[in-house]
Amino acid sequence: MGYKVVVVGATGNVGKEMLNILAEREFPVDEIAALASRKSLGTEVSFGDRTLKTQDLDTFDFTGWDIALFAIGSDATKVYAPKAASQGCVVIDNSSLYRYDPEIPLIVPEVNADDVVRYTNKMIIANPNCSTAQMVVALKPLHDRAKIKRVVVSTYQSVSGTGKEAMDELWNQTKGMYVPGQEVAPKVYPKQIAFNVIPHIDVFLDSGETKEEWKMVAETKKILDPSIKVTATCVRVPVFVGHSEAVNIEFEEFLDWEEATEILREAPGVLVVDKREAGGYITPVECVGEYATYISRIRQDSTIENGLNLWCVSDNLRKGAALNAVQIAEVLGQRCLKKG
Structure with missing residues (x-):
């Protein structure tokens, strides 16, 4: 006995990862459908040892299906998510469309799994931004111990966060650097990404921050604690997969780095690799x-009374997107939905 699951956007990077992770984690699936736009209709995708042919999202009937994992842009989500929800299928959405709706829960299971019951408000659950998801997993157990006042974070985000075209642009620009006359001009990004870093993710706001930076602030407050002050600088780096973050945390009371390390070692979803020697840390490729x-x-951060610094790395296509969505589905199944 299991669930009837739909993956919407199954031919994209995140949609493919959703299918992979559903199979890897042996999510209880009775029936599965892979949906895509008409231009990708009939494309084959893998689900474990099975091959699925994509079906047409535009004509799909969600009636009788339990969970739909959405991995399409906000514009398309705005059309199809309400349709699925109105037909009784719970939507877990990876776009930014519903993250800031007070009626819709924004979930990272290691942090606020109890909020999943609020899915009944609109039959929709939002998946957070990739950079926020990994950070709050690290912050939650520390916040429970010493209450966080302020977070200053600088991100080093991989090009896969922008999609396949961005990954292709990095690859082609890198190759072109070594072949005279084969240089590739930037199209996806405003400046060259190969052998460069770009302090600009998403659009600029009137405040001078980018929307990506604003997202990290708003989402951390919604998921973890509205009283936490957050400031972010988000940077795109020439890495294919894996987001990294340098995080500075100020607490209301002193927290020794050794105790913080032990807390994080016991925290769900966290793996500490910190040997204080050359190579004794994790980088994106790992x-x-x-x-x-x-x-x-x-x-310890010696410049403030109650401060810590840490380095946080995660696969943005997994914990930052597909894995978190599947984990939400797992919690939803365990706590709210009946199998079969």
């Missing part, structure tokens, strides 16, 4: 394909 949020470089 987190690819993994479930964990990796924490390294845990140390």
Whole structure:
């Protein structure tokens, strides 16, 4: 006995990862459908040892299906998510469309799984931004111990967060650097991404921050605690997969780095690798394909009374998107939905 599950956007990077993770984690699936736009209709995708042909999202009837994992942009989600929800299928949405709706729960299961019961408000659950998801997994157990006042975070985000075209642009620009006359001009990004970093993710707001930076602030407050002050600088780096973050945390009371390390070692979804020696930390290439949020470089911040610094790395296509969505589905199944 299991659930009838739909993956919407099954031919994209995140949709493919959703199918992979559903199979890897042996999610109880009775029936599964892979949906895509008409231009991708009939494309084959893998689900474990099975091959699925994509069906047409535009004509699909969600009636009788239990859970729909959405991995399409906000514009398409705005059309199809309400349709699925109105037909009785719970939507777990990876776009930014519903994250800031007070009626819709924004869930990271290691942090606020209890909020999943609020799915009944609109039959929709929102998946957070990739950079927020990994950070709050690390912050939650520390916040429970010493209450966080303020977070200053700088992100180093991989190009896969922008999609396949961005990954292709990094690859082609990198190759073009070595072949005279084969240079590739930037199209996806406003400046060259190969051998460069770009302090600009999403659009600029009137405040001078980018929307990505604003998202990290708003989502951390909604998921973890509205009283936490957050400021972010989000940077795109020439890495294919894996987001990294340098996080500075100020607490209301003193928390020793050794105690913080032990707390994080016991925290769900976290793996501490921190040897304080050359190579004794995790980098993005080492987190690819993994479930964990990796924490390294845990140390006291001597410039403030109650401060810590840490380094946080995770596979953005997994914990930052597909894995978190599947974990939400697992919690939803365990706590709210009946099988079969």
